[in-house]
Amino acid sequence: MKKKEIIERSQQFIEPYRVTEGKKFRLKDIDPDDTGAAISDDKSRARELLEAGVEVLAELQDVLYAQDQWSILLIFQAMDAAGKDGAIKHVMSGINPQGCQVFSFKSPSAQDLKHDYLWRCLKCLPERGRIGIFNRSYYEETLVVRVHSELLAKQKIPRQLITKDIWEERYEDIRNVERYLARNGVVIRKFFLHVSAGEQKKRFLDRIHDPAKNWKFSSADSRERGFWKDYMDAYEQMIRNTATEYAPWYVIPADNKWFTRVAVAAVVIDALASLDLQYPEVSEAQRKELAVAEKALNGQ
Numbered sequence: 676m677k678k679k680e681i682i683e684r685s686q687q688f689i690e691p692y693r694v695t696e697g698k699k700f701r702l703k704d705i706d707p708d709d710t711g712a713a714i715s716d717d718k719s720r721a722r723e724l725l726e727a728g729v730e731v732l733a734e735l736q737d738v739l740y741a742q743d744q745w746s747i748l749l750i751f752q753a754m755d756a757a758g759k760d761g762a763i764k765h766v767m768s769g770i771n772p773q774g775c776q777v778f779s780f781k782s783p784s785a786q787d788l789k790h791d792y793l794w795r796c797l798k799c800l801p802e803r804g805r806i807g808i809f810n811r812s813y814y815e816e817t818l819v820v821r822v823h824s825e826l827l828a829k830q831k832i833p834r835q836l837i838t839k840d841i842w843e844e845r846y847e848d849i850r851n852v853e854r855y856l857a858r859n860g861v862v863i864r865k866f867f868l869h870v871s872a873g874e875q876k877k878r879f880l881d882r883i884h885d886p887a888k889n890w891k892f893s894s895a896d897s898r899e900r901g902f903w904k905d906y907m908d909a910y911e912q913m914i915r916n917t918a919t920e921y922a923p924w925y926v927i928p929a930d931n932k933w934f935t936r937v938a939v940a941a942v943v944i945d946a947l948a949s950l951d952l953q954y955p956e957v958s959e960a961q962r963k964e965l966a967v968a969e970k971a972l973n974g975q
Contacts, residue, residue, distance in 0.1 A: 695920045707870055711938070732944055738954055739950070749865075775806045783830075789831075817912070817913050853922040866924075
């Protein structure tokens with residue numbers, strides 16, 4: 676499959692899952708078990724697309740790194756066991772490690788709580804020419820902190836600033852920060868991997884029954900299932916209030932891991948292809964230097 680064909684197919688493939696205007700978005704409209712009209716249930720075809728996509732992604736990332744102007748920020752949000760780690764691992768398998776930076780954000784540290792809630796993420800933004808991946812992000816401040824409001828009290832925010840409008844204010848802050856980043860060459864793509872409660876339960880049980888996966892399971896994960904509806908409401912509000920043209924959300928059905936990985940790869944390919952990347956042009960002076968170097972090497 677040719678590069679141009681893969682890029683075109685990627686653009687068509689991801690369109691149903693792209694959210695740039697959140698007012699009409701409803702999470703219930705997205706089926707977590709959907710596998711898309713593009714490949715249906717053909718897993719072998721999906722693997723072929725993923726392998727071809729990874730090759731194209733590696734090629735595009737090489738030009739991104741050489742051009743050294745744009746940077747890509749990929750933000751992954753999801754409930755536990757939705758497949759964030761697996762998607763990152765498989766999609767980025769062909770990427771040059773020098774051109775990719777991955778950060779996982781868990782509970783804030785004591786140092787993190789000494790700063791504003793965006794601080795720990797913004798200091799990890801990717802450099803120009805690189806792909807940065809946030810496994811969870813500042814969006815946790817509109818998710819877990821919203822579901823567990825007691826966490827807000829631990830953030831040392833002046834009491835008079837914690838009002839009924841705090842979530843709308845955080846959405847506004849995030850939109851403004853992402854607009855600023857986009858205006859400065861950071862291409863933002865945000866993923867919500869939408870797994871169903873039933874599939875999450877199956878994956879949790881698999882982690883319990885498989886000794887090789889025991890380390891992945893935490894009792895805290897199962898406790899959070901008790902807040903499923905609250906989390907779904909929080910995710911829907913997050914997407915409705917922060918989906919923009921310059922920082923779109925992609926709500927990816929996640930009950931089928933093979934489909935999730937193909938979809939994520941397609942989004943990243945589309946983001947890179949949209950930049951019309953080119954290797955840096957060599958000046959006349961540099962060409963002369965190359966000719967001199969070639970002559971010297973041939974004479975050795």
